[in-house]
Amino acid sequence: QNNNDKKIIIATAANIESAMLALTNAYAHKTGVKFELIVGSSGKLTAQIMEGAPYDIFVAANMKYPEAVYAGGKAKNKPKVYAKGKLVLWSMIENTPISIAALSDPVIEHIALANPKTAPYGVAAQEVLQHYGLNEILGSKLVFGESIGQTDQFIISRAAQIGFTALSTVLSPEMKGKGSWILINPSLYSNISQGVVLVNRKEETNQGSQGFYDFLFSVEAKEILKEFGYLVDE
Amino acid sequence: MISLNLKKTLKSAGGKIDLNLQLTIEKGQFVTLFGESGAGKTSTLRMLSGLLRPDSGTIKVGETIWFDSHKNIDLKPQQRKVGYVFQDYALFPNMSVRQNLEYALQKNQDRTIIGELLEFAELGELEQRKPETLSGGQKQRVALVRALVQRPEILILDEPLSALDLKMRIKLQEYLLQVHKKYNLTTILVSHDIGEIVKLSDRVYELQNGSVIKKGTTTDFFGLNKTSAKFRFSGEVLKIQREDVLYVISVLIGNDIIKVVADRTEANNFKIGDQVLVASKAFNPIIQKI
Amino acid sequence: MISLNLKKTLKSAGGKIDLNLQLTIEKGQFVTLFGESGAGKTSTLRMLSGLLRPDSGTIKVGETIWFDSHKNIDLKPQQRKVGYVFQDYALFPNMSVRQNLEYALQKNQDRTIIGELLEFAELGELEQRKPETLSGGQKQRVALVRALVQRPEILILDEPLSALDLKMRIKLQEYLLQVHKKYNLTTILVSHDIGEIVKLSDRVYELQNGSVIKKGTTTDFFGLNKTSAKFRFSGEVLKIQREDVLYVISVLIGNDIIKVVADRTEANNFKIGDQVLVASKAFNPIIQKI
Amino acid sequence: MDWQPLVLTFKLAVVTTAILFVVSIPIARWLSSTKSKIRPVLETLVSMPLVLPPTVLGFYMLVVFSPENAFGNWLNEWLGIKLIFSFGGLVVASVIYSLPFMVQPIQAGLSSLPSTLKEASYTMGKSKMTTLLKVLLPNIKPSLLTGIVLSFAHTVGEFGVVLMIGGNMPGKTKVASIAIYDEVEALNYVAANSYSLILFTITFFILLLVYLTNGGYFKRYSQ
Amino acid sequence: MDWQPLVLTFKLAVVTTAILFVVSIPIARWLSSTKSKIRPVLETLVSMPLVLPPTVLGFYMLVVFSPENAFGNWLNEWLGIKLIFSFGGLVVASVIYSLPFMVQPIQAGLSSLPSTLKEASYTMGKSKMTTLLKVLLPNIKPSLLTGIVLSFAHTVGEFGVVLMIGGNMPGKTKVASIAIYDEVEALNYVAANSYSLILFTITFFILLLVYLTNGGYFKRYSQ
Numbered sequence A: 001q002n003n004n005d006k007k008i009i010i011a012t013a014a015n016i017e018s019a020m021l022a023l024t025n026a027y028a029h030k031t032g033v034k035f036e037l038i039v040g041s042s043g044k045l046t047a048q049i050m051e052g053a054p055y056d057i058f059v060a061a062n063m064k065y066p067e068a069v070y071a072g073g074k075a076k077n078k079p080k081v082y083a084k085g086k087l088v089l090w091s092m093i094e095n096t097p098i099s100i101a102a103l104s105d106p107v108i109e110h111i112a113l114a115n116p117k118t119a120p121y122g123v124a125a126q127e128v129l130q131h132y133g134l135n136e137i138l139g140s141k142l143v144f145g146e147s148i149g150q151t152d153q154f155i156i157s158r159a160a161q162i163g164f165t166a167l168s169t170v171l172s173p174e175m176k177g178k179g180s181w182i183l184i185n186p187s188l189y190s191n192i193s194q195g196v197v198l199v200n201r202k203e204e205t206n207q208g209s210q211g212f213y214d215f216l217f218s219v220e221a222k223e224i225l226k227e228f229g230y231l232v233d234e
Numbered sequence B, C: 001m002i003s004l005n006l007k008k009t010l011k012s013a014g015g016k017i018d019l020n021l022q023l024t025i026e027k028g029q030f031v032t033l034f035g036e037s038g039a040g041k042t043s044t045l046r047m048l049s050g051l052l053r054p055d056s057g058t059i060k061v062g063e064t065i066w067f068d069s070h071k072n073i074d075l076k077p078q079q080r081k082v083g084y085v086f087q088d089y090a091l092f093p094n095m096s097v098r099q100n101l102e103y104a105l106q107k108n109q110d111r112t113i114i115g116e117l118l119e120f121a122e123l124g125e126l127e128q129r130k131p132e133t134l135s136g137g138q139k140q141r142v143a144l145v146r147a148l149v150q151r152p153e154i155l156i157l158d159e160p161l162s163a164l165d166l167k168m169r170i171k172l173q174e175y176l177l178q179v180h181k182k183y184n185l186t187t188i189l190v191s192h193d194i195g196e197i198v199k200l201s202d203r204v205y206e207l208q209n210g211s212v213i214k215k216g217t218t219t220d221f222f223g224l225n226k227t228s229a230k231f232r233f234s235g236e237v238l239k240i241q242r243e244d245v246l247y248v249i250s251v252l253i254g255n256d257i258i259k260v261v262a263d264r265t266e267a268n269n270f271k272i273g274d275q276v277l278v279a280s281k282a283f284n285p286i287i288q289k290i
Numbered sequence D, E: 001m002d003w004q005p006l007v008l009t010f011k012l013a014v015v016t017t018a019i020l021f022v023v024s025i026p027i028a029r030w031l032s033s034t035k036s037k038i039r040p041v042l043e044t045l046v047s048m049p050l051v052l053p054p055t056v057l058g059f060y061m062l063v064v065f066s067p068e069n070a071f072g073n074w075l076n077e078w079l080g081i082k083l084i085f086s087f088g089g090l091v092v093a094s095v096i097y098s099l100p101f102m103v104q105p106i107q108a109g110l111s112s113l114p115s116t117l118k119e120a121s122y123t124m125g126k127s128k129m130t131t132l133l134k135v136l137l138p139n140i141k142p143s144l145l146t147g148i149v150l151s152f153a154h155t156v157g158e159f160g161v162v163l164m165i166g167g168n169m170p171g172k173t174k175v176a177s178i179a180i181y182d183e184v185e186a187l188n189y190v191a192a193n194s195y196s197l198i199l200f201t202i203t204f205f206i207l208l209l210v211y212l213t214n215g216g217y218f219k220r221y222s223q
C-alpha cells in the first residue's frame, strides 16, 4: 500500500500507451521515480476521475476529456496539448490500392474508422471523407471501432480491407513494417490535439507528478513522441 | 386424545369437495380411515400433520391446541411431531437407506434404533443403497421404518403396505402392532384392505365426499361380531359351472376358493363377480398349522 | 407366444442379483409374476418392453424376434407396442387426465375409446384435472386406462391396483378381464394379492433372486384344486382367548374372522400371527347374495 | 432520440433467443441422457464462450469469420454467407456467446425428470421427438424459462462481441447497448440515461410478461 | 508474463461465486415457494442486471458507490467501505452482475422437486434451514452446478463492469480479462493470445474438474 503511494499513477488513453511507457521509462531512468500506468478509454477514465479515482495525471487522446475533467473541478490546471496525432490510411491486405480514390472501388467492402463520437481520429477521418464528398457514398461501407485500438483490430484481422488509423499505430514496434499505409495530408482535418492534466485528488497528490508533467513538454519527451508518430510543437 | 374439527374446500379444476369432518381419536388407539378414492383421507391426514391448512376449525391433541382458526393458533409441522408415511414414499434421493433413517433421528436420540429398524425390515443388506436403485416394495419398507425412527406419538400411515408382498406385509403388520403398543402410539392408517384393517385397527371411520359417513369399532364396523355365533364368510363368485343337473359355484374367500353346489334357480341368482356370503349351520372346524 | 430367455446382472451399490430367466407365455394368456420384493419382477417387465437391455438372451413374440444378443437385434420400445402401467403411474404432469389418454392414441385411431375408458373408470368428472390434483387412487386409475388406449397386444401391469379401494379394485379387475378377452390381449401382471391373482390370471410364475422358482396354472400354483373335495381355508391367527377350560382362537380368513374352539394343548401350538389351515369334513354351505 | 438501435436490439434478442432455443434443446437432451465418457468435456466446452472477455472473443471471431481467412472465405465463397459487419454475424456471435445460458438450464431440467415419463411415452409408440416436444419439454417449463430469460437479457445487454463483429454500423449492427456505450464514452450522460431507461423499461415489461404468463396469471383471470 | 492478473481473476471468480451461492439460495428458495403476487416482478428484477451493457452498468455503480455521492459517502464514512477502485468493489459489482446466473437455475431446480420431500422432512421435526441444506439442495445438484459454472465462467470473462468500477489497477483490480483487453488494444496480440490461452486452459480444467466430480467420476474409481 505504502509502496503504491510513492508511485505516480498515470491514467492513459489506450492508444498512447506504448509512447507513455517509453516516456515514463526515460523519466524513471533519470530520476528514479516509479510509475504505474492505468490504461483505459478516455471516456471511462474521465468518468472514473470525476468519481474520485486515485490518478495523479490524466493523459488523454483528445482535448474534450481533459477539458471535461477541468470543468468538473477535478484538474489542477487547464489541459495542455502535449502531442498531436497524425492520420494514416492503412491496409494489411496485399495489392490493395491505398488511396482516397480507391475507397470507392467495389473491391473494398469495408472501411474501418474510429467512432467520431468518442475518438478524435474518427472525427479526423470523417472530415477527410467529407472533404472528398465521400461520406454519403461510402456510408454503407463504414465500420466504426469504439477506439482507435479497435479500429486497428478491424484492419489487422483483415475484416476491413482498409481503414483510417493513427500514425502511432503503424509505427509501433508491434506493427512496424506490417501492411502498407499512406499519410493523410494534415491540412484535410482539424488538429488531433491530445491533452494532459494534473488531477486534483482528494488525497495528497504525489509530489513527483508535477515533475513528470513538466517533463512531457521537454525536448527529450518531444523526441520520443515524434518517434512514436506524433506531431509536437517545436 | 385427538379431536379434529375441520372444514376445508378442496379446490380443483374439475369441481370441489367440501370437507367437513368431526373426529375424536382416543390416545393409544389404532384407527383406520376407510373410503373411496378421493374421499379426502389423505387431505385429512395432511391437515392433522400441519401440511395443509384447514379453512376453519380446530385440532386438539391431548391438552395442546395444534390448530384453532379463531385463536389464530397453527403449530408448524415440526412442532407437531407426527410420523408420516407418504403415499409416494418421499424418500430422500440423495441419501442412502441408512442415511434416510439417520436423518430422521432427533437431537441426542439414541442411534441404536437405526440398526434395530434396519434389521427388522430386512434392509440390512440394502443400507448403503440409494432409493432409486430399490424396487417398489423396498422403498415402501424404508419409508415405513423411517417414520418410526423419531418415535412419534402419532403415526400416520397413508396406504403404507399396499405395494408389499404377502410375507413382508404380514411381517410389517405385526411390527406395526408391536410398535403401536410398545411406544404407546396413536396410529392413524389409511387402507383399503379389510383384512389388514381388521387385523390392525381398533376403530374405523369411513369417509365419503369429505365427511364421516360411518364409524365404529372395527368388529362392529364390518359386522364381524355376528360371525361368532355361526360360521359365515364373505367372498366373491369366480365361476359358475354346470355339472349335470347341478351347478357348482366357485367362490373366492380370502386366498381360497371353495365350491358350493346349487340348483338351477339358485345358480341363476348369481353372476361372476357377485359379493356373496357363504354360511354353514353345522361347522366344526379343525385348525392346523402350515 | 412370448418366449423370454434373459440374463442380466442387476448391479447396485449394496450387492448384485444375477437375473436368469426362462419364460414362455402363450398368446392370449393372463399370467402373473409373483414373488418377493426385489426378486426382479419389474426388471423382467422392463426388459420385455425394451426399457432395459438384457446382458444376453432372446425375446421372441409370435414370429418376431424382439431381442437377440447374438443376432444384434433389439427392437425399440416404440416398435414393441406394449401397454405398460408403471408402479409410479408416470402420468404426464403437463396434461389433463383426458390429454394423458389422448396422447396415447395411435395415428388414425378412433377417438371414441377415450370417452369409453373415461366413463368406465369413472374419470369423467376429473377429465380436465391435472395429475397433481388427483388422489393416489385416482392417479392409478388414469395410468391403467391410459395403457389401454392404444389397444396393445401385450399389456404389462406392475401392481396396478394396489392403491385402489375395494370397490374400484373389483371394478377394474372385471374390466381387466373384459379387455383381456375382448382385445385378445396377452396380459402380464405383477401382484402380491393372491385373491386378485386367482381371480385374474391363468398362470403364475414365482420369481426369487432373479429366477423362476415355481410355476403352474393358477389353481395348481396355489393348490386350489384340493379344495374341491373338502373344504379348507387358509388364514391367520388373530387372537387366542381362554374361556373356562377351553380356548377360542380367532382366525382371519379373507375379510372374515371365524372362531375355532381348541383345548389347551392345541391352543399352546398356536401364537398370534400364525398362518393356519381351517378345515372341516362336514361342510354344507349355504350361499347367499349381499 | 434514435429508435433504430432499440429496434435492432430487440430484433437481435428475439432472433438469437429463438435460434438458441432450437439449437440448445438437442444439445441439452443429448448431454442429459448420454453415458458417453466425453460428456464432462463437452459440458465444459459449452461454458467456455463465457470465459474470454467479450471483445476478445469478438476479435477471435472476427479473425475466423473474415473472408480473408480460410474459414470465412469458404463461408463466403461456397455458402454466400458473410458474417462480419452484418446482422447475421451479430446473430451468430450472440448465439455462440449465450449458448451456455440456454443449454445449461435445459440440461439441468431434463436431468431432473423421472425417467418413467420418457419410458411411458416410448411404450405408447411415440418417437423420441414427440416425447421430447410433448412430454419432456412441457414439464421443465421453469428451466426453459430460465434459459429464455437469461439468453434474452444477456443478448440485450451484450455489446463487446457485437461491437467487434458488427462494426457499429447505424441501422445494421448498431444495437442499443452500443449506442448507450457510445453516449457514456462521449460523456453524454443524459442521452445515455434515457437510452438505458427505455431499454430497461421495455425489457422489464417483456420479461414481466414472460413471468406472468408462466405463473398462470393470465390463465387464472381468463376463466 | 505477468501472473498477477490471472491470480486476481481466479480469486475474484472464487469469492464472487461463493458469495453468490450463499446469497442466491435464500432468494431462490423464496421465489420458488412464495405465492406472493409480486413474485413475477421480483423474478424480472433479478434478471435486469444483464440488460444493460456491462460498462454502462459499471458506470452507474461507479456513480452510486462513489464517495462523491450520498450513498457511497455514507458507506465510506459510516462503514469505512470503499467500493470503487478496490477489490471489494469488484466483488460487489460481479455479484450484482452475475446474480441471475445463480438465482435462476437454483429456483428452477427447487420448483421441480416434489413437495413431499420437504413435507417429510418437516414432519420429522427438521427446521426449514436443515431441510434446505440436507434435503432440498443436495437433490438439485445439476441446477446448483449450472449456477456455479455460469457464475464462475461469467465472472472470469467479465471485464466491462470490472474495468469501470475497478479502474484497471495492477495487483488490485487488474484482472486477466482486462489484461487481455489491454494487450489487444495495445496490439500485443502475442501477449493477448498467451493470456487468453492460459485463462482458457485453467478455466477449462477447473470446470472439467467440477463436471467430473459431479458425474461421480472420482467416486467411481476410488472404490
Ligand SMILES: Nc1ncnc2c1ncn2[C@@H]1O[C@H](COP(=O)(O)OP(=O)(O)OP(=O)(O)O)[C@@H](O)[C@H]1O
Residues within 6 Å of the ligand: B010, B011, B012, B017, B035, B036, B037, B038, B039, B040, B041, B042, B043, B044, C132, C133, C134, C135, C136, C137, C138, C163
Ligand atoms: N393439491 C390439491 N389441490 C386440489 N385438490 C386436491 C389436491 N389434492 C387432492 N385434491 C382433491 O381432494 C380430493 C380428496 O383427495 P385425497 O387425496 O384426500 O383423497 P383420498 O381419500 O386420499 O384418495 P385416495 O384413496 O385415492 O388416495 C380429491 O378430489 C382430490 O382430487
Ligand SMILES: Nc1ncnc2c1ncn2[C@@H]1O[C@H](COP(=O)(O)OP(=O)(O)OP(=O)(O)O)[C@@H](O)[C@H]1O
Residues within 6 Å of the ligand: B132, B133, B134, B135, B136, B137, B138, C010, C011, C012, C017, C035, C036, C037, C038, C039, C040, C041, C042, C043, C044
Ligand atoms: N436402476 C437400477 N439399478 C440397479 N439395481 C436396480 C435398479 N432397479 C432395480 N434394481 C435392483 O434390482 C433388483 C430387482 O428389482 P425389481 O424392481 O425388478 O424388483 P421387483 O421384483 O419388482 O420388486 P418389488 O415387488 O419391490 O417392486 C432389486 O434388488 C433392485 O434393488
Ligand SMILES: [Mg+2]
Residues within 6 Å of the ligand: B041, B042, B043, B087, B158, C135, C136, C137
Ligand atoms: Mg390418498
Ligand SMILES: [Mg+2]
Residues within 6 Å of the ligand: B135, B136, B137, C041, C042, C043, C087, C158
Ligand atoms: Mg417392482
